[in-house]
Amino acid sequence: MIDLRSDTVTKPTKEMRQAAFDAIVGDDVYIEDPTILELEALAAKKLGKDAAMFVPSGTQGNQIAVLTHCVSGQEVILEADSHIYFYEGGTIAAFAGVQPRTLKGNHGAMNPLEVEAAIRVDDIHQPETGLICLENTHNRAGGAIVPLENMKEIYEIAKKHNLPVHLDGARLFNASVATGISVEEYASYTDTIQFCLSKGLGAPVGSIIAGTKEFIVKARKWRKRLGGGLRQAGIIAAPGLVALNKMVDRLADDHEKAAILASGLGSVKGLEIENKVDTNIVLVNTKEAGIFADQFIEKLKEEEILAVAFGPYTVRFTTHYDVTNQEIKQVLEKISKLI
Numbered sequence: 001m002i003d004l005r006s007d008t009v010t011k012p013t014k015e016m017r018q019a020a021f022d023a024i025v026g027d028d029v030y031i032e033d034p035t036i037l038e039l040e041a042l043a044a045k046k047l048g049k050d051a052a053m054f055v056p057s058g059t060q061g062n063q064i065a066v067l068t069h070c071v072s073g074q075e076v077i078l079e080a081d082s083h084i085y086f087y088e089g090g091t092i093a094a095f096a097g098v099q100p101r102t103l104k105g106n107h108g109a110m111n112p113l114e115v116e117a118a119i120r121v122d123d124i125h126q127p128e129t130g131l132i133c134l135e136n137t138h139n140r141a142g143g144a145i146v147p148l149e150n151m152k153e154i155y156e157i158a159k160k161h162n163l164p165v166h167l168d169g170a171r172l173f174n175a176s177v178a179t180g181i182s183v184e185e186y187a188s189y190t191d192t193i194q195f196c197l198s199k200g201l202g203a204p205v206g207s208i209i210a211g212t213k214e215f216i217v218k219a220r221k222w223r224k225r226l227g228g229g230l231r232q233a234g235i236i237a238a239p240g241l242v243a244l245n246k247m248v249d250r251l252a253d254d255h256e257k258a259a260i261l262a263s264g265l266g267s268v269k270g271l272e273i274e275n276k277v278d279t280n281i282v283l284v285n286t287k288e289a290g291i292f293a294d295q296f297i298e299k300l301k302e303e304e305i306l307a308v309a310f311g312p313y314t315v316r317f318t319t320h321y322d323v324t325n326q327e328i329k330q331v332l333e334k335i336s337k338l339i
């Protein structure tokens with residue numbers, strides 16, 4: 001089976017499994033797991049933030065950020081196809097009691113002027129704006145890299161209005177490897193950030209959230225309230241250390257595989273590449289071929305290829321560590337005969 005559903009499907013490397021076996025552990029509720037503390041310190045350093053905390057998932061990291069930044073009744077400005085809005089079960093409303101104010105971005109980048117116009121004025125009838133959320137790379141925009149300049153402009157507007165900015169940087173390392181801009185520079189235009197160890201970086205579990213020491217103290221309390229107080233979790237943090245230390249630069253391989261896949265699929269009659277393919281995601285439109293995305297996915301499955309539907313005629317293919325160049329070639333050979 002060639003699994004191109006997501007970079008979340010990556011399995012831990014041998015080195016990660018060994019690191020888990022060898023991990024020195026302690027009780028993380030007492031902030032005593034040395035492996036988690038090492039991972040958190042490394043992550044904070046790489047991001048240029050004062051503190052960081054290991055969380056079991058990117059969703060929990062994002063939700064803890066909203067819970068920590070906002071109070072119930074506030075409004076959060078975020079992109080209309082962002083993961084926090086589109087894929088996190090309405091949790092910002094359910095748990096944080098905040099309402100989303102969505103803006104349609106261009107390849108995932110919100111227009112800074114529209115963001116400023118969406119910030120609420122001091123009026124008894126209106127909610128206050130509590131947070132602005134960004135996403136880089138942007139998943140539903142096809143792993144699009146949001147330009148640093150765009151992040152900078154939005155951040156400056158946020159500061160002018162004394163508002164915090166949270167970055168859903170689940171795939172921020174993909175952006176950094178593709179542009180050569182450091183994650184620290186990206187993170188300098190956001191107050192808090194979440195990034196995934198469990199996607200392209202290949203760790204089996206987990207994400208990091210980072211920000212000021214004060215933010216992390218409050219965020220840790222929210223993680224505990226959500227039942228996320230971890231015990232000897234150095235066992236799952238150890239693979240995260242391997243991911244952060246050894247799996248970043250190779251993301252370029254995933255981008256190369258995506259470029260080869262996009263070039264091949266783009267030459268199949270009836271298929272059209274929807275996105276610019278900045279990183280490891282390829283969005284394919286099947287309308288010209290007269291086949292719905294779900295039907296196409298079923299046909300792919302019969303050929304032992306897995307992908308996901310992103311819309312009625314849009315199929316997402318995501319490259320990652322566990323898919324080889326040879327397998328990408330096999331996918332192209334099979335699909336060219338399929339349509």
Ligand SMILES: Cc1ncc(COP(=O)(O)O)c(CN[C@H](C(=O)O)[C@H](C)O)c1O
Binds near residue numbers: 056
């Ligand atoms: C931008 C972004 N932020 C956050 C998350 C959530 O991370 P997890 O909760 O899955 O660890 C994801 C996962 N994305 C997953 C995927 O792409 O297959 C699915 C859609 O949830 C994400 O793409």
